[in-house]
Amino acid sequence: MAAPFDLTNDGVVVMIGSGAGGGTLGNELAQKGIDVVILEAGARHEYEDFINDEWDSFAQLAWTDKRTTSGDWRVAKDFPNLPAWIVKAVGGSTTHWAGASLRFQEHEFRTLSTYGKLEGANLLDWPITLAELEPYYAKAEDKLGVTLTNNIPGLPGNNNFKVMKAGADKLGYKECHTGRMAINSEPRDDRNACQQTGFCFQGCKWGAKWSTLYSEIPKGEATGHLEVRPNAMAIKINHDASGKVTGVVYADKDGRLQEQKARIVAVAGNSIESPRLLLNSASSQFPDGLANSSGQVGKNYMRHTTGSVYGIFDKPVHMYRGTTMAGIIRDEARNDPSRGFVGGYELETLSLGLPFMAAFLNPGAWGRSFTTALDHYDHMAGMWIVGEDMPREENRITLHADLKDEHGMAVADVHFDDHANDTAMRDHAYKQGSALYAAVGATRTFPTPPYPSTHNLGTNRMSEKAADGVVNKHGQAHDIKNLFVSDGSQFTTGGAENPTLTIVSLAIRQADYIAEQMSAKSI
């Protein structure tokens, strides 16, 4: 039974955000008997309500509140008010994610030690190691039902994957398969098996893909210890004279300000909203924002080095049929500086429907060079590049000086410039992707620029020392012991892997830590 908690209940743990971080942490705590209120800015749509239509679904799920952009990234020119393609709904971006569930590599927790100091990059080793996280990765893989783990069969490969696999074989790549996906290849954990419908980005109408919306949250609600409160937009975190946080001010569904009292607050609003909230919570005691004695809140914004390669063939592909992210090549994910950059990248199949292909293939382009590409839409195959980008202090989330949202809260500005390492990696990936398709007979290929960011990371990073980051190895603020960060903004560096599995693993680990600290009465 979902438990409604009173606004004045100061014994609850409040999560801000119900996605991979907040939704998982909420359920984990509820399972331990701890009372939880999850404030979610968006509405609750059950999976039957999802829409197999790109623009209609975007209107239903996407976070479209105004944001601004700056920097040399092309998104700032083409989509100046849409830096990120993420979700405002219960379940957060786990409604929209493609399901790729990869563990970080060992060296990706030690980037400063491995790559050395890089000009213009704010590299730092994580305060945790792969070995420390491995038991939690194992729990997360079981929770999500990741294919090719826990004796779960892989998904069958669709047409888009078959083109990728044929090209991978031609190029001599060794590690190409249908991925480690949090999409059921057979019914499991009350979730259906994938029906190869496509539209993974639009929310899975079968509930075959793991999402906190229909996995973690209902389980938490069933304990009687968890309430998710939709349409509750957090504005400010309050604190007392001792510097401990005491509650969260939010705008309710009618735009009225409320305050939910709290024993502990965990921020999990994704890497733009989480620092925005901490910065907006500045007070006379914390004039630069909460948890910001290091000055690192909002900095080191990472978005993965992305891009896509689409290829046109003389015969049909129908890439949009079936799982959107239907396969992966991992051979380039290694760190091999002989390629001209540090870190590595994954190549994963991707498809867009015709409406989004028109919007994102080459934004702003027109004329026959562009339209003849779309003319062969059903002969196209596609892949996405996801690689490690360099953290830079200059890449950051700030509060806009003038623009406010409907609640009077300053909107977020997202500044991003590519590091030279990012550009070198992307160019390498474009070349490999194009060569792969050419090897299977592509007559034309397209190095497609990055979309608005789906992987937003690093803006409240973990660090060993309080001077270097915002939170410690448990995601606990260095400055405020009952304030936690539970989303991808705590990532010290981004790795080459899709971030969700790591966010979930950290949330499971954080739940154990919070429960211990609560029973020890230290928070």
Next chain:
Amino acid sequence: MATLIQMARDIYPHDQVPDKYYAIAVKAHDEQAGKDPAHKDLIENGIAELDSKSGKGGYTSLGWEEQRVAVLREIEDTPFFQAVRGGLVVGLYNQKEVWPIFGYEGESYSKGGYMARGFDDIEWL
């Protein structure tokens, strides 16, 4: 309207797509112009400029697409051009009736997805 339709086709030329879909795509500008005088000015002045840059017969009298495209290149940074182009991205390509022309099948959940409908039917590899 004829000029706007021709312009739309020259921006996103698809020879297999009939005029009516371009007409539907630019109709929104007519409707918006009816409600918003500033938008009316933007469109009317934009078309007038396009015609004047095209010589005495106007834009639609230019016989070759490349002649018309050369005129469009001159104005491609103007708010008028960007309003027309930007509107087409959704206005043209989000028409469900257009999708089959490109081989896009749209919604698939109600048909049970592609599990039994060719998600892996590629044969030429």
